[in-house]
Amino acid sequence: MHDVPTTAQDRPAAVQAGPAAGQDPRAAAARDAGGTDVRDPRAAAARDAGGRDVRDPRAAAARDVGGRDVRDPRAAAARVVGGREVQDPRAAAARDVGGTDLRGAGEARSDGAAEAQGQGTVGGHATGGRGTAGRAPELIGRERELAEVAALLEPGRVVTLIGPGGVGKTSLAAACAVTWWVDLAALGDPAAMAPAVAAAVGLVVEGRLGDPLAAWARGADGLLVVDNCEHLLDAVHELLGGMLVEDCPGLRVLATSRERIGLAAERCYVVEPLAGPAAVRLFTLRAAAAGPVEATERVGALCEALDRLPLAIELAAARVGALTVDDLARRLDARLVLLDAGPRGRPARHQTLRAVVDWSWRLLGERERIAFARLHVFAAGIDLDAAEAVIGYGELTAAEVAHVVALLAERSLLTRPGTVGVGRYRMLVSLRVYAAELLDEAGDRELRLRHATYFAGVLEEAAVGLSGPNEAAWVPVIEGALDDARQAWQWSRVHAPAVAVRIAGAAAEFGFWRLRADLLTWSTLILREAGDQAAVLVGAAYGAWLDGDFGTAARIAQGAVDAGHAGAADLLGDIALIQGDLDGAEAHYRQAIAVLPIGTAARAVAMANLALPLAYRQDPAARPAAEAGLVEARATGNPSALAFALFALAEAHGDGDPTAAIGALDEALRLADSVGNRFVAGVTRTAMVALRGRHGPPGPALALFAGAIRHWRTTGGRPLLIIALRNLVVLFARTGRDVAAIELAAALDAPSGVYGAEAERLAQALGAVRVRLPVATAEEAWRRGSTRSADEAAAEALRHLP
Numbered sequence: 113m114h115d116v117p118t119t120a121q122d123r124p125a126a127v128q129a130g131p132a133a134g135q136d137p138r139a140a141a142a143r144d145a146g147g148t149d150v151r152d153p154r155a156a157a158a159r160d161a162g163g164r165d166v167r168d169p170r171a172a173a174a175r176d177v178g179g180r181d182v183r184d185p186r187a188a189a190a191r192v193v194g195g196r197e198v199q200d201p202r203a204a205a206a207r208d209v210g211g212t213d214l215r216g217a218g219e220a221r222s223d224g225a226a227e228a229q230g231q232g233t234v235g236g237h238a239t240g241g242r243g244t245a246g247r248a249p250e251l252i253g254r255e256r257e258l259a260e261v262a263a264l265l266e267p268g269r270v271v272t273l274i275g276p277g278g279v280g281k282t283s284l285a286a287a288c289a290v291t292w293w294v295d296l297a298a299l300g301d302p303a304a305m306a307p308a309v310a311a312a313v314g315l316v317v318e319g320r321l322g323d324p325l326a327a328w329a330r331g332a333d334g335l336l337v338v339d340n341c342e343h344l345l346d347a348v349h350e351l352l353g354g355m356l357v358e359d360c361p362g363l364r365v366l367a368t369s370r371e372r373i374g375l376a377a378e379r380c381y382v383v384e385p386l387a388g389p390a391a392v393r394l395f396t397l398r399a400a401a402a403g404p405v406e407a408t409e410r411v412g413a414l415c416e417a418l419d420r421l422p423l424a425i426e427l428a429a430a431r432v433g434a435l436t437v438d439d440l441a442r443r444l445d446a447r448l449v450l451l452d453a454g455p456r457g458r459p460a461r462h463q464t465l466r467a468v469v470d471w472s473w474r475l476l477g478e479r480e481r482i483a484f485a486r487l488h489v490f491a492a493g494i495d496l497d498a499a500e501a502v503i504g505y506g507e508l509t510a511a512e513v514a515h516v517v518a519l520l521a522e523r524s525l526l527t528r529p530g531t532v533g534v535g536r537y538r539m540l541v542s543l544r545v546y547a548a549e550l551l552d553e554a555g556d557r558e559l560r561l562r563h564a565t566y567f568a569g570v571l572e573e574a575a576v577g578l579s580g581p582n583e584a585a586w587v588p589v590i591e592g593a594l595d596d597a598r599q600a601w602q603w604s605r606v607h608a609p610a611v612a613v614r615i616a617g618a619a620a621e622f623g624f625w626r627l628r629a630d631l632l633t634w635s636t637l638i639l640r641e642a643g644d645q646a647a648v649l650v651g652a653a654y655g656a657w658l659d660g661d662f663g664t665a666a667r668i669a670q671g672a673v674d675a676g677h678a679g680a681a682d683l684l685g686d687i688a689l690i691q692g693d694l695d696g697a698e699a700h701y702r703q704a705i706a707v708l709p710i711g712t713a714a715r716a717v718a719m720a721n722l723a724l725p726l727a728y729r730q731d732p733a734a735r736p737a738a739e740a741g742l743v744e745a746r747a748t749g750n751p752s753a754l755a756f757a758l759f760a761l762a763e764a765h766g767d768g769d770p771t772a773a774i775g776a777l778d779e780a781l782r783l784a785d786s787v788g789n790r791f792v793a794g795v796t797r798t799a800m801v802a803l804r805g806r807h808g809p810p811g812p813a814l815a816l817f818a819g820a821i822r823h824w825r826t827t828g829g830r831p832l833l834i835i836a837l838r839n840l841v842v843l844f845a846r847t848g849r850d851v852a853a854i855e856l857a858a859a860l861d862a863p864s865g866v867y868g869a870e871a872e873r874l875a876q877a878l879g880a881v882r883v884r885l886p887v888a889t890a891e892e893a894w895r896r897g898s899t900r901s902a903d904e905a906a907a908e909a910l911r912h913l914p
Contacts, residue, residue: 251287253390268358270365275383276524277468278423281368291334302347329355333362341369370524385420402433414441419540427451469546482508483516488547489563492595493536501566564600564611571618579713581749583787609641620651627790627827646677660830678707682718694725713753716745720760727764738764755783755792770807802839810847818913845877851893852912858897859905
């Protein structure tokens with residue numbers, strides 16, 4: 113749930129030191145003979161020796177030295193300090209009679225709206241009870257967390273709930289079996305903390321508070337919640353440490369904070385954002401006030417964009433009715449403006465998303481603020497190497513970055529990286545939006561150029577690593593960098609085209625082998641600025657090839673050859689091969705082999721490719737060529753090259769030795785899947801199911817074909833989908849699915865790309881089907897099929913597969 117219980121009845125009470133109390137404008141306070149306020153049975157004000165009200169400023173009016181009420185019930189107040197009126201536009205500052213701000217650095221904020229119900233005074237006045245929590249608010253999706261926290265709450269232990277503002281720490285604490293509650297949010301003076309705790313537990317003390325609180329703790333039996341500790345950590349550490357909680361047999365302490373307190377007896381529990389279904393449920397329940405809201409995919413995406421933070425979700429839900437869910441979801445880039453009107457009755461500090469982040473920002477030191485502002489440039493996970501390279505300049509040196517980043521993680525402004533391996537931090541999207549506003553245009557440009565340049569270097573290094581024996585280790589590196597690389601490419605395409613060219617070129621090979629059309633598009637869109645940058649030309653040619661635009665692909669690939677790209681001739685061979693130009697493919701592959709360095713993965717792939725046109729024309733030289741490519745691939749140790757060489761060997765074996773071919777394909781598929789090479793995995797699956805369909809029981813082959821077709825529909829590569837469907841025509845004919853075979857063949861009818869043994873098998877299958885079907889039925893089936901696109905034909909074919 114949210115950090116702030118929804119209604120006053122649901123809020124646990126808070127105890128706070130504040131200014132001298134006077135008349136509440138909403139009700140006159142009744143007082144006993146000793147001056148004790150007995151008006152509110154749920155939250156009587158606790159007073160110190162000087163008569164000051166230590167109640168919650170939300171339940172008692174704050175007054176200046178002239179006796180004027182300065183409270184503003186909506187939390188915007190004019191203050192009079194030393195004769196000057198000071199307007200705080202966001203929150204009422206609590207001040208004592210000496211003008212001391214008891215609110216803390218900035219303004220009083222809370223992760224929750226808990227108000228302690230403690231009746232009690234400090235300094236000899238009468239006390240009427242203890243600060244206890246009221247009815248706990250409803251929790252949504254926190255059953256596991258509640259059980260885990262309850263298990264941690266052993267006597268003699270301090271458990272600290274840690275997490276960013278708005279994540280639901282206070283609500284989780286309030287759902288526990290609370291005996292005493294004290295909210296520190298509005299306390300700015302560390303000296304006010306002990307009186308607040310004393311009042312919450314109903315303790316009457318004369319003079320020094322530390323010893324009596326320690327004595328009380330030793331005899332206490334129950335759960336003390338200390339809420340919102342982050343701005344008074346030293347005072348909390350001193351007080352709870354002095355109470356010797358670990359020696360108290362019945363006392364359990366639950367604290368909430370945006371960072372750990374640092375006590376020996378402390379156990380920290382990180383409160384994460386809600387799980388997806390719980391976040392959606394919270395949104396729909398809260399938005400239902402404006403009318404029924406269904407749990408649609410759009411709602412789920414909106415909750416994800418809000419980091420699944422309960423407070424942000426509640427603030428968004430509060431806008432439904434005035435804004436539709438769709439309009440709201442499309443405008444979340446302006447979330448700090450949109451989410452500025454929480455439900456009535458909630459304290460001002462939780463009326464806006466900006467206010468929640470303001471509180472954390474104001475607690476940061478200067479270098480932490482610089483780092484926080486600069487880290488917004490990262491789109492995804494941040495490791496320390498990246499942070500040091502990108503944000504370590506000027507006032508914040510690279511040597512300081514690791515320390516400052518760790519501080520931000522400790523203060524819940526970055527997610528925590530775990531305990532082993534290379535740590536990856538992340539900034540929640542709402543925090544990124546806030547941080548992005550902190551830099552001027554010049555500062556933002558310098559930062560983004562450093563970011564783009566860094567990730568261009570990461571992709572270039574990874575591209576080299578991907579072609580070596582450690583490909584498996586480099587795949588997650590490049591995948592982990594893609595979100596940032598995409599953001600960097602988008603920015604640099606406009607502001608630094610040379611960097612955009614580097615990013616696109618470095619991503620091209622990865623994009624082709626992993627069938628990532630989005631990455632190949634970077635090359636296509638930056639082609640004009642690329643000049644003779646051959647890597648970008650190859651990327652754009654790959655994109656056109658996978659889209660079936662072979663003329664464009666050949667023109668661009670030839671430009672890459674002319675620009676001196678050693679491997680571009682191999683791509684020209686691929687373009688010729690898929691169009692059935694076997695002689696042209698062989699010539700291009702031989703050209704690539706001649707210029708590529710011996711011992712490289714690229715040369716091994718070119719050698720394996722050479723076997724394919726030979727195999728498809730049933731040339732006896734196919735198998736020796738494939739075996740030579742396999743030897744070269746094994747020497748490189750590169751999994752993708754080896755997988756492709758095994759695929760080529762299987763094609764060379766073909767129908768002559770189907771058992772050997774299936775064995776090679778099985779090994780090729782295992783290797784391709786191990787490094788996420790979806791191109792090789794796809795062509796291998798297609799060859800495997802086609803071969804099994806011709807040599808073996810047709811039933812299992814039909815099931816395998818469904819997987820191959822779904823692979824190509826999901827990953828793209830229209831020419832390769834068509835090849836798979838042509839092979840399926842033969843299997844449909846073999847299994848008596850005659851109408852389906854003709855419909856599918858009609859949808860795929862084209863003169864190019866059908867050659868050699870495949871053309872013969874296709875012709876034989878269609879001939880057999882036409883013999884079995886009446887002419888009119890066959891003609892009608894052909895007419896229906898010819899109206900379908902390749903994707904529509906694939907969808908229809910899947911209906912005939914198990």
